[in-house]
Amino acid sequence: MGSVSKRRAIQTARARTCSNSTSFLLTMPGFLDDSNFGALSCKLITVCPNNVHLGKSLPTINANITLFDETTGILKAIISGNEITKWRTAAASVVATKYLTAKKGLRVLAILGAGAQGEIHAVAFQHFFNFEEANSKRLIRIWNHNTLKAEKLVSKLNQLYCGTVFKCFKSNEMCVKEADVIITATFASEPIVQLKWLKKGTHINAVGAGLTHYSELSESIYLASDVYIDYSEGAEAELTGLKELGVEFKGEIGTLVSGGVSPSSVNQITVFQSLGMAVEDCAMARMVYDLYKKQYRNV
Ligand SMILES: NC(=O)C1=CN([C@@H]2O[C@H](COP(=O)(O)OP(=O)(O)OC[C@H]3O[C@@H](n4cnc5c(N)ncnc54)[C@H](O)[C@@H]3O)[C@@H](O)[C@H]2O)C=CC1
Ligand SMILES: O=C([O-])C1=[NH+]CCC1
Structure with missing residues (x-):
């Protein structure tokens, strides 16, 4: 939050794409300039309140975060974003x-x-x-x-x-x-x-x-x-x-x-x-990625 207010983080107003009168997709790009917590990412999140009426125990909010290498722009990971x-x-x-x-x-x-x-x-x-x-x-x-x-x-x-x-x-x-x-x-x-x-x-x-x-x-x-x-x-x-x-x-x-x-x-x-x-999602995605590398790839 401090980084956003000091403008060390970049996040534009997100795009909202409606799929019907109650559901929509939010596209949330962010860049956080910080060697410990920073990353370049974009969260894609759907908000579908009517999922509760489908009787399948589907969450109403479903998110995935794409994490990129800041220098090369290569996709490093797609991280499930619901818990984040x-x-x-x-x-x-x-x-x-x-x-x-x-x-x-x-x-x-x-x-x-x-x-x-x-x-x-x-x-x-x-x-x-x-x-x-x-x-x-x-x-x-x-x-x-x-x-x-x-x-x-x-x-x-x-x-x-x-x-x-x-x-x-x-x-x-x-x-x-x-x-x-x-x-x-x-x-x-x-x-x-x-x-x-x-x-x-x-x-x-x-x-x-x-x-x-x-x-x-x-x-x-x-x-x-x-x-x-x-x-x-x-x-x-x-x-x-x-x-x-x-x-x-x-x-x-x-x-x-x-x-x-x-x-x-x-x-x-x-x-x-x-x-x-x-950028909150960005920092969390970086943390999850670092933990994954440490735990499973020993990097
Ligand atoms: N500010 C933020 O960063 C975020 C905001 N949200 C928003 O938070 C809200 C809750 O999200 P979740 O808990 O994930 O959804 P959820 O579907 O798990 O829970 C929604 C709750 O609202 C109740 N509800 C549904 N329609 C209602 C109505 N007309 N009047 C009163 N209560 C009603 C449901 O019974 C349920 O308990 C949503 O509006 C979601 O878009 C979600 C994630 C992040
Ligand atoms: O920031 C977020 O992830 C959301 N805000 C409103 C619905 C989801």
């Missing part, structure tokens, strides 16, 4: 939350969405933060519009992580009530969070991307919040609806991390509008 996409997206939310809540006490975490992103965010946030509700129990709330799915995830996570209690909420309003941090990771095309449900100083990581990148939160939330983004070019190209609404972006998370933008006051509601960055 999951982890790097949750990692970006962790960083945004860390910097945007640095001076706030965190007690209540609410996750809206029990799919791949909801799950990985639950795993990452229980690891990096310590959410403790009034009775001093480590607790993470999870809501999904299809409650059965949330119940299944909650039961799986409670078996995996005995130290933290995951709790299923049937109402999105009750789930976000008194929340210090909210994560939205759904395909909702209508708002699932309203301003009047929020307390002062709440931080929201808005991860979900349907056909528009700003449909999970009400317009009034965006207008009342300090909105941070991951990269300006992407936001200018994809968040046109928010711009038309009059939303001014406060800055990139990378700029916040490097001290180039001052953090919001503690009572200010903040939103990290996560688009997802090609």
Whole structure:
């Protein structure tokens, strides 16, 4: 994120090719100039929300990353990108939350969405933060519009992580009530969070991307919040609806991390509008490639 904001990384606004009214292919080229983490890559990722209705347990997001030699341009590897996409997206939310809540006490975490992103965010946030509700129990709330799915995830996570209690909420309003941090990771095309449900100083990581990148939160939330983004070019190209609404972006998370933008006051509601960055995939692909070479090729 820092490299993007210091412009040591190159990533153009991505191309979106729609295959029908709900599905699309994103082409995400990126170059990261760093001897340890750098690479030249392009992630190809399809987003097909209707896969859930096919009854074959297909993921709705499917990604592959092509990794190239920076000097010769020769293709070095094609790396499966589903796990990478999951982890790097949750990692970006962790960083945004860390910097945007640095001076706030965190007690209540609410996750809206029990799919791949909801799950990985639950795993990452229980690891990096310590959410403790009034009775001093480590607790993470999870809501999904299809409650059965949330119940299944909650039961799986409670078996995996005995130290933290995951709790299923049937109402999105009750789930976000008194929340210090909210994560939205759904395909909702209508708002699932309203301003009047929020307390002062709440931080929201808005991860979900349907056909528009700003449909999970009400317009009034965006207008009342300090909105941070991951990269300006992407936001200018994809968040046109928010711009038309009059939303001014406060800055990139990378700029916040490097001290180039001052953090919001503690009572200010903040939103990290996560688009997802090609250079995050680039760095992860390089890491996977290096590990593969070390482990299997002894190089
Ligand atoms: N910002 C980023 O970098 C990334 C964003 N995403 C976005 O995150 C969202 C979640 O992705 P995944 O977890 O991989 O998908 P998923 O299909 O595994 O999970 C989606 C969840 O949204 C719920 N959902 C579907 N339609 C809904 C609706 N109309 N209202 C409320 N909930 C609904 C589903 O029940 C499911 O729990 C998607 O919008 C995806 O495009 C995904 C990867 C990276
Ligand atoms: O960056 C990414 O991988 C994605 N952003 C929205 C859907 C997938």
